[in-house]
Amino acid sequence: MDAPYEIGGLVATLPDHVIICLPILYFCSETMRIRNTALLVFLTSVITACSTQPEVADEPDMAIVWVRDAAEYRAVSRQAYRAATLALPGMIADTSWSALPDQKGAHDLPPAVIFDIDETALTNPYFQQSFEPPFTDKKLNDWSTQHDATPVPGVTDFVTLASQSGVEVFFATNRPCVANDGTDNACPQKAVVIQDLIEAGLPATQSNVSLSGERENWGKEKKIRRDWIAEKYRVIMLFGDDLSDFIPCVRRRNVAPCSEEPATKTSREALLEQYDAYWGAGWYVLPNPMHGSWTSFK
Numbered sequence: 001m002d003a004p005y006e007i008g009g010l011v012a013t014l015p016d017h018v019i020i021c022l023p024i025l026y027f028c029s030e031t032m033r034i035r036n037t038a039l040l041v042f043l044t045s046v047i048t049a050c051s052t053q054p055e056v057a058d059e060p061d062m063a064i065v066w067v068r069d070a071a072e073y074r075a076v077s078r079q080a081y082r083a084a085t086l087a088l089p090g091m092i093a094d095t096s097w098s099a100l101p102d103q104k105g106a107h108d109l110p111p112a113v114i115f116d117i118d119e120t121a122l123t124n125p126y127f128q129q130s131f132e133p134p135f136t137d138k139k140l141n142d143w144s145t146q147h148d149a150t151p152v153p154g155v156t157d158f159v160t161l162a163s164q165s166g167v168e169v170f171f172a173t174n175r176p177c178v179a180n181d182g183t184d185n186a187c188p189q190k191a192v193v194i195q196d197l198i199e200a201g202l203p204a205t206q207s208n209v210s211l212s213g214e215r216e217n218w219g220k221e222k223k224i225r226r227d228w229i230a231e232k233y234r235v236i237m238l239f240g241d242d243l244s245d246f247i248p249c250v251r252r253r254n255v256a257p258c259s260e261e262p263a264t265k266t267s268r269e270a271l272l273e274q275y276d277a278y279w280g281a282g283w284y285v286l287p288n289p290m291h292g293s294w295t296s297f298k
């Protein structure tokens, strides 16, 4: 508890532990023939400020903590999958409906939904808090190999319902294919991704999972893979945590088939408005405050 102390007619409110320093300071001032009370108080304040600096602790990354611990994170995720569940029968029945704005004449095609994987179908806060920066895809691949994957809340129930309703389920991730030296496997990461999805209770196969670079023109821009699926299916829903899971050409460094013109904060906002009717009605966004293309536009 702080208490008032009178020093040379000057009343000051000082923390108790500062009082302990006063005799030492006074001795010093006598020795140095410094008798100015104001200067004494000043010196005390300086020492106090120095001695009471808290130790610098590692600040937790609150974005990771939120995804890892918050009931609100789980509620928002369930909310997205609940909205999709409620809309599913109508979007199956309405054969004029597609969640791809430029898909036309798909009335006779069977319905399908497309999921991104990380922070859409699988959630990885424990990887995010454990890896030593900088992030590399290899670190995520190694971690995924060694740990069981966790589904985003709500996804398994929704995928089960969609599958039972005759809807094909696709997973498109930008985890990349990187050949291992000494083997002829051009994409050893695909087995890890499939295993991750299966661990989380999701129906992953060689044919419904695609990675970046798995085929020659399958780059980071997912529109190419969405269009590939749309050749055989009426795509009725998209699920993702990143604007690029829904809309092409939204990155700071755009890649084919986009022009090299970089997206901007303004262009991304304009696209958000342009496709306003899709949010929560065919396009379902899962929360990811930890990483994403948005971080290039802070």
Ligand SMILES: [Mg+2]
Pocket: 116, 117, 118, 119, 120, 240, 241, 242
């Ligand atoms: Mg993702």
